Amino acid sequence: MITGGPKKRPRATPTRQNVSCCAVIDNSFSDESLCVVSQNPRIRSSPCIGGSSATTPFFNDSSTADVILRLFVDSGSPLGSSFSSDSGSVDPAVSTSDLHVYLHSDILRRSKYFSVILSDRWSGQSRPQESDGLLKLNLGVPLASGAIQSHLTVLELLYTNDFANTIDSASTALDLLPVALELLFEECVRSCVTFLEAVPWSEEEERRVLNLIPLLSEEESKELLARVSPVREDSCEAMLEGLISSAIYNYQNTAFVKAFVAKILRDFSSRESAKRVLEKAFKTSLQTAKECLEEYSSPDFRGDHNETEALQRLNLHKALTSGRHLQWLLERMIELRVADEAVKEWSEQAAFTADLQRAFRDDAWRNIVPGLPAVLLRCTYRLAKAVSAGAILAARQVRRKLVEDWLPVLVVCKDNVSPMSPYKALYVELEEIFLSIISTLPMSDAQELLPHCLSFSTRNVEDCPHLVTAFNTWFRRAAQPVKPDYNKTSGE
Numbered sequence: 001m002i003t004g005g006p007k008k009r010p011r012a013t014p015t016r017q018n019v020s021c022c023a024v025i026d027n028s029f030s031d032e033s034l035c036v037v038s039q040n041p042r043i044r045s046s047p048c049i050g051g052s053s054a055t056t057p058f059f060n061d062s063s064t065a066d067v068i069l070r071l072f073v074d075s076g077s078p079l080g081s082s083f084s085s086d087s088g089s090v091d092p093a094v095s096t097s098d099l100h101v102y103l104h105s106d107i108l109r110r111s112k113y114f115s116v117i118l119s120d121r122w123s124g125q126s127r128p129q130e131s132d133g134l135l136k137l138n139l140g141v142p143l144a145s146g147a148i149q150s151h152l153t154v155l156e157l158l159y160t161n162d163f164a165n166t167i168d169s170a171s172t173a174l175d176l177l178p179v180a181l182e183l184l185f186e187e188c189v190r191s192c193v194t195f196l197e198a199v200p201w202s203e204e205e206e207r208r209v210l211n212l213i214p215l216l217s218e219e220e221s222k223e224l225l226a227r228v229s230p231v232r233e234d235s236c237e238a239m240l241e242g243l244i245s246s247a248i249y250n251y252q253n254t255a256f257v258k259a260f261v262a263k264i265l266r267d268f269s270s271r272e273s274a275k276r277v278l279e280k281a282f283k284t285s286l287q288t289a290k291e292c293l294e295e296y297s298s299p300d301f302r303g304d305h306n307e308t309e310a311l312q313r314l315n316l317h318k319a320l321t322s323g324r325h326l327q328w329l330l331e332r333m334i335e336l337r338v339a340d341e342a343v344k345e346w347s348e349q350a351a352f353t354a355d356l357q358r359a360f361r362d363d364a365w366r367n368i369v370p371g372l373p374a375v376l377l378r379c380t381y382r383l384a385k386a387v388s389a390g391a392i393l394a395a396r397q398v399r400r401k402l403v404e405d406w407l408p409v410l411v412v413c414k415d416n417v418s419p420m421s422p423y424k425a426l427y428v429e430l431e432e433i434f435l436s437i438i439s440t441l442p443m444s445d446a447q448e449l450l451p452h453c454l455s456f457s458t459r460n461v462e463d464c465p466h467l468v469t470a471f472n473t474w475f476r477r478a479a480q481p482v483k484p485d486y487n488k489t490s491g492e
Contacts, residue, residue: 057104059159065102067118067135071151072098074140099148101155105135110158112184146175154179154188163191170199174208181215189220197223236270240277248281248325258328265332275338282329282342289322289376293355316359316369323375330379334386343383343392347401353409360412373413374423377430380406384433388440400445403434410434411455431456435470446474 057064108114117137141147154176157166167173173192180188193216201209210228213221232238247254247261268274296315299308333339359365360373384402386392394402414427435453438446456467 057107057159059156060102061104062102064104066105066133067103067108067137069101069103069155070098070136070138071101071141071148072138073143099152101152103155107158110185110187112186114183142178150175150179154183154185157188158185161187163188167191167195170196170201170205174205174212177212178215181212189216193220193224197227236268237273237277240265240268240274241280244277244281244329248285248328262332262335265336271336271338274336275333278329278333278336278338279341282326282333283345285322285325285329286345289319289326290349290352290355292316292319292322293352293359297355297358312364313368316365316372320369320372320375323372323379327375327379327382330382334382334391337391339383339386339392340394343387343394343402344398346380346383347394347398347405350405353405356409357412360409360416363416373409374426377406377410377413377423378426380409381426381430381433384430384437388433388436396441396445399437400441400449403437403449407434407449407452411452414455432466435466438470439473443474443477450474 105114105118109118114137118135139151141151153166157163157176160166167176173195176188177192177196179185180192196209206228209224213224216224230236243261243264247257251257265274265278292315296312296319299312330339330342333342356373356376365372380402383392384406387394387399387402410427410430413423431453435456438449438453441449450470453467453470456464458464461468
């Protein structure tokens with residue numbers, strides 16, 4: 001007896017060689033085993049669609065069948081892993097006995113697998129038949145839950161062609177597809193693949209699809225692969241860029257969208273990719289803000305006065321919008337601990353901070369964008385706080401430049417703020433952070449920067465303890481210099 005099934009699905013009609021490893025013809029069926037067939041509740045008779053019941057063969061019709069197929073459990077079947085997600089359990093229908101089905105050779109030839117088995121290659125041999133004229137075939141079934149039923153369903157589809165009603169879920173299509181591939185039933189394969197192309201998959205179903213794709217032809221698997229294979233190697237970064245751009249520019253309810261994109265960034269597996277995308281967006285927004293402030297601080301008065309004023313207002317609004325984008329981007333970068341380059345970039349903005357000082361000394365911005373100073377200083381505060389806390393390990397020069405360039409902007413904003421300003425607390429917090437960073441610098445750097453902080457003082461000295469502490473610390477260090485004896489240490 002020759003048993004087994006085709007290991008891979010051939011693209012052409014099977015040859016004699018590969019038939020010899022999968023055809024199963026047997027004349028050893030007992031009368032007792034044949035009697036079990038009609039009593040099995042899992043098999044039903046179905047007419048072939050398109051003909052009258054008087055002339056059309058029925059599935060599992062013993063009165064007209066010329067083939068009887070024995071389905072038996074084959075634990076070595078190559079389709080077991082892709083057949084079911086529960087490959088460790090055995091179908092109850094095959095736990096006690098084999099299963100036998102009455103079939104018709106003319107219908108079976110729709111399957112290329114059976115077509116070869118039933119071909120004229122057997123004409124030169126005595127065909128093993130019983131006296132009742134039935135050709136006996138065996139077909140191994142994977143040791144997997146639902147395998148027997150899926151084989152029966154595919155065999156019945158040879159008769160009914162009722163693919164639309166039978167294939168009604170991704171799970172069903174995935175159960176039937178390995179059987180259709182095994183039997184080389186092309187119409188069933190196409191129907192299963194077409195259904196899978198059109199419906200969503202669960203994570204487990206996607207895993208099963210990926211296991212089956214290698215068994216399909218390139219044309220058949222093209223749409224399935226397109227769903228799970230990115231077109232470009234940098235597709236993840238391109239997607240993140242699009243999400244950040246949409247969150248920043250495209251929605252009115254930006255808070256909800258930004259919160260969702262922030263979660264995507266937190267959960268994203270590649271920190272380096274997220275860093276590159278955020279840095280790119282950060283530099284774009286920073287460049288826009290710088291250009292707008294530069295144009296506002298150095299306007300072209302050669303045109304119409306009203307037009308110039310309108311452009312000035314537009315520049316301020318664009319700068320404010322870009323500042324808000326920068327604030328959100330910096331929060332994301334600090335949260336992901338990828339703000340090293342951002343703080344370095346922010347500390348190298350001498351020209352930008354000079355434009356800001358000129359703009360904030362003019363009262364025109366107050367009635368147009370009163371929140372602009374707070375937005376940009378809040379960006380500075382986020383970065384400076386991360387540097388002071390050690391969340392960003394910035395080099396000495398970066399720490400010095402961060403204070404040196406942005407301290408004058410803070411001073412100008414404080415000089416122009418009203419006592420009742422809602423941003424007063426922000427300014428005080430930024431003062432404390434700047435003084436904290438100054439304490440990390442060499443004595444010579446601190447000696448240059450601390451005098452510029454005198455504007456932090458208040459009418460009541462007790463109201464500025466951070467400033468008092470900063471100067472006391474510097475004088476204490478200056479009065480008690482540390483002079484380590486390196487020679488003594490080396491001698492020990």
